[in-house]
Amino acid sequence: MSLSGFTQPWWLLFLLAPAALLGGYVYVQRMRHTHALRFANLEMLESVAPKRPGRSRHVPTALLLVALVLLTVALAGPTAQKKVARNRATVILAIDVSLSMQATDVAPSRLAAAQEAAKAFADRLTPGINLGLVSFAGTASVLVSPTTDRNAVKEAIDHLQLAERTATGEAIFTSLQAIENLASALGGANQAPPARIVMESDGKQTVPQNLDDPRGAFTAAREAKKKGVPVSTISFGTLYGTVDIQGQTIPVPVDDASLHEIANLSGGTFFSASSLSELHKVYQTLEKQIGFETTRGDAGRPWLILGTVLVAVAGATALVLTRRLP
Incomplete structure (x- = not known):
């Protein structure tokens, strides 16, 4: 009472x-x-x-x-504050598919674990939320535009393909464009539901190398802040991950620092996970933050x-x- x-x-x-x-x-x-x-x-x-x-x-x-x-x-x-399920919101799930995601420091691999956790996240989101999927490596692509069809998102997650390099900034800009496209379809920014980007990555940006470049991650994070779209980042992996590329063993440690700064610049939240169970917990926390809102009711x-x-x-x-x- x-x-x-x-x-x-x-x-x-x-x-x-x-x-x-x-x-x-x-x-x-x-x-x-x-x-x-x-x-x-x-x-x-x-x-x-x-x-x-x-x-x-x-x-x-x-x-x-x-x-x-x-x-x-x-x-x-x-009156009292109550948590109620959102019936209007847009979430873009941006998943890193660079070659470092084949590292096996997280069993069975970073990418396989990311796929399992992402599909569980899609299933748990409240039905009224529009969920979209963006994959990024050297470029970023919208695999699924924001939709309430969870099966479409999960099917696209199952078919993620690895590629070279990491364009983190492009992932954010592409996600923002997908959000704007949905807003236009709904009748403009005034009618658009609240939006958020959830980015899961394991390494630092390589394209371009300067994070403050016009197409860099920090620049994109500041743009997201201006548009009122927080970017919640998940640093996934360990400091000891390696991948074999053309017979060479290359270390691929996670880059917490840049992902943390992206979250700070955009007004989002930073998370880290070094195992599948930890990643599930991160997504469960995000589901509670995104899927519900606090309102004051009778x-x-x-x-x-x-x-x-x-x-x-x-x-x-x-x-x-x-x-x-x-």
């Missing part, structure tokens, strides 16, 4: 009523006691006066007063129910203890 954010706070003035009733009840009880003491022969008073319950006779009145307080709070319209029903129940209990208690209603 909540005591904040009343929609009709002026009803709280009615709390003066139970306070006044309490004062009047105490006064009447004292007056009865004073009148009783006026009898000279107290022994005769005890013999002729009906037997009355002791302090328990005050229980019905106490319950009734508490019920009035609860019902008054209900009338004031208390919280008066519990107060109303409890107040009504106490009124009934007060009446029943009065009949049992005093054989009359309070």
